[in-house]
Amino acid sequence: MNKVKRVHWSHVGQVREALQALIAHGRAHGFKRDFTPWLAELAELRRVYAMNYDRASPLIQPYYVIEEINRHAGGAAIITTGVGQHQMWAAQYCDFTAPRLWLTSGSMGTMGFGLPAAIGAQIAQPQRLVIDIDGDSSIRMNIGELETATTYNLPVKVVVLNNFGDGMVKQWQKLFFKGRLSASDRSLHKKDFIKAAQADGFRYAARLEHKADVPRVIAEFLAFKGPAFLEVMIDPDAGVYPMVGPGQSYEEMITGEFIPSRHKVDIKTPGPSEMF
Amino acid sequence: MSDTVIQPRPVGHPLAGQRMSGARMIMQVLADEGVTAIFGYSGGAILPTYDAVFLYNEQAARAGEPQIPLIVPANEQGAGFMAAGYARASGRVGVCLVTSGPGATNTVTPVRDCTADSIPIVVISGQVATQAIGTDAFQEAPVPTMMGAVAKHIFLVTDPTKLERTVRTAFEIARSGRPGPVVVDVPKDVQNWEGVFHGEGLLPIPGFRRRQQELEQAVVEAPAAAHFFAMLEESTRPLIYAGGGVINGNAAAALTEFATAFSVPVVTTLMGIGSLDTTHPLSMRMLGMHGAAYANYAVDDCDFLIAVGARGASRISMSTARK
Numbered sequence: 001m002n003k004v005k006r007v008h009w010s011h012v013g014q015v016r017e018a019l020q021a022l023i024a025h026g027r028a029h030g031f032k033r034d035f036t037p038w039l040a041e042l043a044e045l046r047r048v049y050a051m052n053y054d055r056a057s058p059l060i061q062p063y064y065v066i067e068e069i070n071r072h073a074g075g076a077a078i079i080t081t082g083v084g085q086h087q088m089w090a091a092q093y094c095d096f097t098a099p100r101l102w103l104t105s106g107s108m109g110t111m112g113f114g115l116p117a118a119i120g121a122q123i124a125q126p127q128r129l130v131i132d133i134d135g136d137s138s139i140r141m142n143i144g145e146l147e148t149a150t151t152y153n154l155p156v157k158v159v160v161l162n163n164f165g166d167g168m169v170k171q172w173q174k175l176f177f178k179g180r181l182s183a184s185d186r187s188l189h190k191k192d193f194i195k196a197a198q199a200d201g202f203r204y205a206a207r208l209e210h211k212a213d214v215p216r217v218i219a220e221f222l223a224f225k226g227p228a229f230l231e232v233m234i235d236p237d238a239g240v241y242p243m244v245g246p247g248q249s250y251e252e253m254i255t256g257e258f259i260p261s262r263h264k265v266d267i268k269t270p271g272p273s274e275m276f
Numbered sequence: 277m278s279d280t281v282i283q284p285r286p287v288g289h290p291l292a293g294q295r296m297s298g299a300r301m302i303m304q305v306l307a308d309e310g311v312t313a314i315f316g317y318s319g320g321a322i323l324p325t326y327d328a329v330f331l332y333n334e335q336a337a338r339a340g341e342p343q344i345p346l347i348v349p350a351n352e353q354g355a356g357f358m359a360a361g362y363a364r365a366s367g368r369v370g371v372c373l374v375t376s377g378p379g380a381t382n383t384v385t386p387v388r389d390c391t392a393d394s395i396p397i398v399v400i401s402g403q404v405a406t407q408a409i410g411t412d413a414f415q416e417a418p419v420p421t422m423m424g425a426v427a428k429h430i431f432l433v434t435d436p437t438k439l440e441r442t443v444r445t446a447f448e449i450a451r452s453g454r455p456g457p458v459v460v461d462v463p464k465d466v467q468n469w470e471g472v473f474h475g476e477g478l479l480p481i482p483g484f485r486r487r488q489q490e491l492e493q494a495v496v497e498a499p500a501a502a503h504f505f506a507m508l509e510e511s512t513r514p515l516i517y518a519g520g521g522v523i524n525g526n527a528a529a530a531l532t533e534f535a536t537a538f539s540v541p542v543v544t545t546l547m548g549i550g551s552l553d554t555t556h557p558l559s560m561r562m563l564g565m566h567g568a569a570y571a572n573y574a575v576d577d578c579d580f581l582i583a584v585g586a587r588g589a590s591r592i593s594m595s596t597a598r599k
Contacts, residue, residue, distance in 0.1 A: 004588030009504055013494035015585045016527035019534045025501035026538060031508070035539045038513045042541055042560060042574055049569035075555060078365055088566040096550040099528040103364045106520065106547040107392030107589065110385060116354040120361025120370065123313045123347060128365075142357070144350030152347060242569045250572040259569050275590045 051092055052258040059235035060211050062086065062161050066093040068218040069131060069159065077101065077129040080117040082138020083109045085167035088240045090133040112141025115158060119145060122154045129157070129222070136162040136186065136193070136231075143196065149227045150201030157222055158229045160193055163236040171239050172276070176269050187236075197229035204228035246274040289475020298439045299328035299467040302400060305443040307332065307344060308475075311371050315347045315358040319375025320415060321402030324467035326373070352379050356386025359397045363390075367526065369450050370397040376404055377415030380461070381422070387457045388426040393547060394524050396455035398446045399427075403463040406434060419461040428456030436469035438479065445479040452488050455524055511580035514540045517563065517592075520547025521585020528552070531584060543571045545586055564592045 001010050011018050025031075053063040066089050073079070075095035080103040081087040087104055096102050103121055105113040118132035139160050149156050169184040197205035204224040208217045208231065221230045241256030247270050255261040270276075291304060302325050306314065318326045326346075333343040349355045352374045359370030374383050380401040390397050404413040420432045429449045431442050439462065446458040496504075508514055522531050528551045535542050535558050542552045543563040552559050563571040575581065586592070 007583075009500075009507060011494070011496050011500065013491055013496070015521055015525040016530045018496050019527055019530035019584070021496040022501055022504060023530070023534050023537055025496070025498065026505055029502075029505065031505050031538060033509055033511075033538070035512070035514065039539065039541065039558075041513075041577070042570070045570040045573050045577075046560070049573060051568060075553070080361060091546055091549060091562055092566065092568065095554045097553045097555060099523040099526075099550040100365050100367060102549040103361055104546065105389050105393065106545075106591075108385075108389040110357075110389045112353070113357055113360075113389065116349060116357035117361030117364070119347070119349075119354075120315060120358030120363075121365035123345075123358070124362040124366035124368070142351065142354050145354045148347070148349050148354065148358075152345075240566050242566065242572065244565050244567075244572065250576045253569060253572055255569050261569070262573060 049255070049260060053238075054258055057235060058211060060208065060214060060232060062089050062163075062232075062234045062238050063093055064211075065159070065161065065208075065214060065218070065232050065234065066090055066133065068214055069133070069222070070094050072219065072222045073129060073131065075101075077131050078103060078118070078121045078125060080104065080114045080121060080130070080132045082114040082134045082141070083111045084135050084138060084169075085163070085171065085238070085240050086133055086135040086138070086161045088168075089161075094133075111138040114138060115142050115145045115149075115156075118156045118158070119148055119152075119154055122156050123152075130155075131157045131159065131222075134158060134160050135167060136160055136164065136191075137166045139193075140191070146197055146200040146202065146229070153226060155224075155226050155228075157224075158197075158227075159221075160229075160231045161234050162193070162231055163234050163238065164189075165236070167236075167238075168240065175245070175267055193231045194229070202227055202229045206230055208232045246270040246276060289473075291473050292475035294473050295470055296473050297324065297328065297467065298436050298462070298469045298471070299324040300331065301440045301471075301473055302443050302462065302467070303328040303332045304473065305440060305447075306371060309444070309447045310368065311344060312342070312368075313345050313347055313362060314371050314373050315349065315355040315362070316373030317348060317352050317355055317375065317379060319377075319379050319402065321376035321404055321464050322373060322379070322400075322467075323402075324464065325400065325402065325462070329373075346373075352382035353385050356383045356397070356399070357389070359399075360386055360390050360395050363395050363397055369447055370395075372397060372399045374399065375402045375415065376419070377417045379415075380419045381417050384422060384426060387423060387459065390457040391426055391428055394455050394520060395457070396450040397457045398443075398450050399423075399457060399459045400443070401459060401461050402467070403432070403461045405465040406463045407465075409463065419459065423459040423461070427459045430459040430461065432461045433463070433466050436466045437471060439466055439469075440474060441477045441479050444477070445481065448478060449481070449484065453491060454521075507580060508538065508540075513578045514580040514582060515560070515574055515578035516540050516542040516582045516584055517545070517575070517586055518542055518548040518551040518584045519545045519586025522548055522551035523585075525585060527585065532556070540582070541574065543567070543574060545589070545592060548586065551585075
């Protein structure tokens with residue numbers, strides 16, 4: 001409390017009970033305040049500054065892939081992730097109609113979280129659709145667990161958004177290190193993810209390379225009865241937007257080319273002691 | 277035993293009074309705590325407990341009762357994250373069973389991850405026999421020292437008569453308050469020890485329980501609630517900022533009811549996603565470093581920000597300069 005921001009009112013206790021007490025108090029005292037103008041402003045914000053991307057691009061945009069997955073999942077699937085760009089795209093473009101569906105390494109940011117977390121989640125919730133939305137670098141960290149999924153015949157769906165490298169690291173290097181991609185580019189690597197999945201017993205292992213195939217392949221991948229693996233060759237230059245840079249205020253958020261911005265913002269190199 | 281806290285139970289444990297090995301006690305407490313799967317990798321120092329899992333499941337199969345499957349990963353880091361995925365998806369405590377040395381060191385990353393995201397898991401790690409501790413024995417690692425820095429709590433069981441109560445207490449600590457990982461390091465001789473199973477009892481952890489009790493008894497008093505609603509009345513642009521605490525505290529339904537009852541829109545952190553249905557008309561989705569532009573602008577525009585189960589992490593407050 002009061003560690004990051006000073007507060008004017010606070011309560012330390014159990015969150016459910018505290019909310020219930022406030023609801024009861026508000027109802028008992030007939031609290032009624034009309035926030036309609038504010039809600040209308042927010043509806044306008046949602047419309048004008050909606051999430052968006054280059055829909056006309058001939059390359060497969062990762063956002064498009066996630067929108068397609070989301071169309072089938074309907075906000076009812078458990079989604080796990082690794083750490084990096086794909087994690088943020090999944091957070092931005094997937095719907096979650098209930099708690100305990102979105103499983104991600106938030107604070108620590110551990111690459112390699114997605115696949116084993118999906119396996120554990122499928123054990124806990126055998127009836128749920130469980131999808132690991134992963135990146136090519138994150139999946140490498142615990143790729144040995146592909147075999148665990150087939151050993152126990154867990155019908156997890158593993159999607160690797162392949163952009164040949166550490167996408168988030170590349171994004172920062174492009175923004176703040178003049179594009180010097182030190183040790184973050186993997187385009188010369190020889191990994192064949194499909195063979196790796198097949199070698200570990202995946203009977204469904206497919207590579208998605210053409211934009212026109214996205215709806216059909218996503219549908220058949222998610223409908224497959226057992227463990228399934230899908231590698232998607234995405235636009236290697238796709239970025240995560242919006243982005244509030246380290247040390248910046250929300251006003252200084254950069255929104256990319258396809259989401260409007262309220263302010264003209266210059267990209268500033270973070271100070272030496274800023275968080276990354 | 278004088279320091280035992282006896283939990284009242286209507287009927288005694290069916291196995292109370294039986295003699296059994298420490299390993300079988302561990303397994304029995306796991307079953308009593310409602311564990312439905314164990315994630316782990318075997319090795320020398322944990323072999324007695326792996327045998328107890330086998331015996332438990334053999335017995336359960338014979339009796340036609342549910343078994344507790346042991347899910348074996350490629351690497352113990354995988355087991356830790358499987359236990360975490362199990363816990364996150366179900367709200368129950370995940371269990372990870374690993375051997376000493378490399379088994380335990382491979383589990384450090386998921387344990388730290390669970391502390392950072394407040395995820396309840398219990399890690400049971402084998403340790404070299406008591407008399408070998410500190411000798412650089414084969415597959416020895418200083419588990420209490422290294423896990424102590426990253427876990428919510430750790431136990432090294434040196435007195436076998438406290439083993440049963442320690443494992444039970446580990447579950448209590450993992451799931452209460454701000455949830456987190458608890459590591460129980462069990463030397464091989466303690467697993468092989470034989471003694472009487474009590475079927476009940478916890479360790480005395482008076483400071484922890486007092487703080488927990490204070491937290492549970494902290495209610496929003498009427499004057500505080502009145503103050504809150506006076507602020508809400510005065511506000512024209514209120515906004516709820518919900519974090520992972522809403523999910524860990526099983527408060528998503530209460531949050532949804534609160535937001536809809538008073539028409540207050542909601543942004544969430546990365547960890548708070550799902551605390552309000554993202555398709556709900558009041559949902560403004562995720563704020564922060566990579567939040568939706570409209571969510572961040574809403575934070576800029578609001579005049580009353582109501583933080584619920586959130587901590588103002590570095591991904592939310594990139595700059596704390598502005599008021």
